[in-house]
Amino acid sequence: MPSKYATYIRKSTAEQDDKHQRQDIKVWLDNHNLKIGDVDVYSEQGSGASADRDEFLALINEIESDTYTDVVVWEVSRIARKGFLAQRFFDSCEDAGVTIHITNGSIREIEPNGTGRLVADIIASVAAEERRQLIRRTRSGQRRAREQGKWLGQVPAGFARVDGYLKPNLDPDYSSGETGFLDVVEALESVEAGDSYNKTAGRTPNITRQTLSTIHQDDERRAWYLDLEADDDRVLDAVSELDV
Incomplete structure (x- = not known):
C-alpha cells in the first residue's frame, strides 16, 4: 500500500503551547517532501498519564485498522507518560507494520522489526518515573504548605490569599470580581432575617445565589x-x- 502518514500532538493543559511541536513536525515533513495537508493530524489536550484521550484512542484504532504506514510525533513523552500506555502504542504500531518517527530526542525511529524499540522503552520508562517523582514532590510540597498553615486550592468567598495564607478580604476589588468578607457577613445576616437568597445575592457584589445558599x-x-x-x-x- 502507498505510504500514509499521521501525526500525534498533545499538550497537557490549556495554558501550554503546542506551537513548538507543530513547527518541528512541519520541518520534519518538509525534509521528507511532505505537506501538512498530506498528513492526518491527531491533536488534543490531555494528561499523558490518562488512557482516556479521544484522539490517542482514535489514532490507535486507525493504526490497528491498517490505515497508516507511518506516525510522526514530537517526542516519546507526547505519546504517554505511563509505561503501559506507551507499550500499547508501540505494540499496535509494531503489529500493524507502522514506523514511528520522532522529531526530537535520542531516538528518531521505532521500526516494526523492533529497531529502536529498546531505547524507546527506556525513554518511556524514564518519562513515567519523572512523572512519579513530580507527583511525590508536589505532594510533599502540599504537605509542608498545610503544616505551615497555608491555604491550598480555591479561596472561599470573602477571603483572599496573602503570601499563601488565608485572610479576610476587607478591601475587595469589585471590578476584579472579588467579594468582601463583610459583604458575605451582611448577606448571611439578611438571609437569617428572612430575605431570600435571590434578593440578597442580587445586592451583594460578586456573589451568586448558589454560593450564598x-x-x-x-x-x-x-x-x-x-x-x-x-x-x-x-x-x-x-x-x-x-475577633477583637
Whole structure:
C-alpha cells in the first residue's frame, strides 16, 4: 500500500503551547517532501498519564485498522507518560507494520522489526518515573504548605490569599470580581432575617445565589462569617484577626 502518514500532538493543559511541536513536525515533513495537508493530524489536550484521550484512542484504532504506514510525533513523552500506555502504542504500531518517527530526542525511529524499540522503552520508562517523582514532590510540597498553615486550592468567598495564607478580604476589588468578607457577613445576616437568597445575592457584589445558599446551609462555613469560628485552624487563624 502507498505510504500514509499521521501525526500525534498533545499538550497537557490549556495554558501550554503546542506551537513548538507543530513547527518541528512541519520541518520534519518538509525534509521528507511532505505537506501538512498530506498528513492526518491527531491533536488534543490531555494528561499523558490518562488512557482516556479521544484522539490517542482514535489514532490507535486507525493504526490497528491498517490505515497508516507511518506516525510522526514530537517526542516519546507526547505519546504517554505511563509505561503501559506507551507499550500499547508501540505494540499496535509494531503489529500493524507502522514506523514511528520522532522529531526530537535520542531516538528518531521505532521500526516494526523492533529497531529502536529498546531505547524507546527506556525513554518511556524514564518519562513515567519523572512523572512519579513530580507527583511525590508536589505532594510533599502540599504537605509542608498545610503544616505551615497555608491555604491550598480555591479561596472561599470573602477571603483572599496573602503570601499563601488565608485572610479576610476587607478591601475587595469589585471590578476584579472579588467579594468582601463583610459583604458575605451582611448577606448571611439578611438571609437569617428572612430575605431570600435571590434578593440578597442580587445586592451583594460578586456573589451568586448558589454560593450564598451553599454557605448558609453549611453550619461550619456559616460560622466562619457569623461567629468567627472554624474547625480548620487555617480559617480560624484568619477570622481571629477580626475577633477583637
